[in-house]
Amino acid sequence: MRKTRVCELLGIEYPIIQGGMSLIANAELAASVSEAGGLGIISPNAGEPDWGKVAENLRNQIRKAKSLTDKPFGVNFSIQNIGEDRSLIDIAIEEGVRVVTIGAGSPALHTKYLKEHKVKVLHVVASVRHARGAEKNGVDAVIAEGYESGGLNSPDEITTFVLIPQVVDAVSIPVVAAGGICDAKGFVAALALGAEGVQMGTRFIATRECIANQSYKEAIVEATDTSTVITGRRLIPTRGLKNELTKRIQEKESAGASREELLAILSPGLTAAAALRGDIVHGQALAGAVAGMIKEIMSASDVVRSIVEGYDRIVAGL
Numbered sequence: 001m002r003k004t005r006v007c008e009l010l011g012i013e014y015p016i017i018q019g020g021m022s023l024i025a026n027a028e029l030a031a032s033v034s035e036a037g038g039l040g041i042i043s044p045n046a047g048e049p050d051w052g053k054v055a056e057n058l059r060n061q062i063r064k065a066k067s068l069t070d071k072p073f074g075v076n077f078s079i080q081n082i083g084e085d086r087s088l089i090d091i092a093i094e095e096g097v098r099v100v101t102i103g104a105g106s107p108a109l110h111t112k113y114l115k116e117h118k119v120k121v122l123h124v125v126a127s128v129r130h131a132r133g134a135e136k137n138g139v140d141a142v143i144a145e146g147y148e149s150g151g152l153n154s155p156d157e158i159t160t161f162v163l164i165p166q167v168v169d170a171v172s173i174p175v176v177a178a179g180g181i182c183d184a185k186g187f188v189a190a191l192a193l194g195a196e197g198v199q200m201g202t203r204f205i206a207t208r209e210c211i212a213n214q215s216y217k218e219a220i221v222e223a224t225d226t227s228t229v230i231t232g233r234r235l236i237p238t239r240g241l242k243n244e245l246t247k248r249i250q251e252k253e254s255a256g257a258s259r260e261e262l263l264a265i266l267s268p269g270l271t272a273a274a275a276l277r278g279d280i281v282h283g284q285a286l287a288g289a290v291a292g293m294i295k296e297i298m299s300a301s302d303v304v305r306s307i308v309e310g311y312d313r314i315v316a317g318l
Helices: 005-010 027-035 051-068 087-094 111-116 128-136 160-170 184-192 214-221 244-254 259-265 270-275 289-293 300-316
Strands: 016-018 040-042 073-078 099-103 120-125 141-145 175-178 198-200 228-231 238-241
Touching: 005 141, 016 027, 016 040, 016 300, 027 040, 027 051, 027 073, 027 300, 040 051, 051 073, 051 087, 073 087, 087 111, 099 111, 099 141, 111 120, 120 128, 128 141, 128 160, 141 160, 160 175, 160 184, 184 198, 184 300, 228 244, 228 289, 244 259
Parallel strands: 016 198, 040 073, 073 099, 099 120, 120 141, 141 175, 175 198
Antiparallel strands: 228 238
């Protein structure tokens, strides 16, 4: 497999990054991805929906990962969650984390602080304008995420295939592709578009090390090409598995429901209900459109290995 600037930047063998999935990006998953040569990522609230306990949880998760691997791993921060508060960032710095993926807010807010503490910063973007802004603010790389991705999405709804080459042409820093990628074919396609690595979330949910509920994992494996849907376009576009909750939201949206009425449906705890407790009927089961391509639950290391082994075969056949 070809080495890229992402490998040099992060000190990893393969330019494969695990997504920082809220509630389920745990230490065991991150360590497994890192041990396989990629970059594992920890979510501060992995397994802990009580935000009041997140600081202690993050420290414990980082220490657990350090006990499982001596290879680089990172932490994901959502600016939407932490705002201007740097207490969680300080914990990551204190514990020796040297890579952070961050998004859902302005790169001007925390990038300089992180860089001052010798932390590599990868900022998630969904447009050329945001990518240029991130580069201007000093980030080391951008993760360009198309709207095929699971969870929160940009209202611009630019697809990965269209977004990546435009971002690559617009910035000089490395670009990591995200959204709709789960295997060697997607990896090769991303590199063909000019990306120097990939980030995958949904593929890593359906792994043995992930703490996601088994019912959630099985729902992804059973998904087809039409099993996900974007809802909440009047709030924040969010992609997840179709279920009773998404159906109810769509019905409300079609009826012209107000923002307040939609927010009343999306009560706190719906993501935890699906991800941790396995309620994939009434919970918010976040997943990317690529779910229909995932056919088995496997180890995270095997996910990385399958991409590495498939790369040369696919390139040779082009």
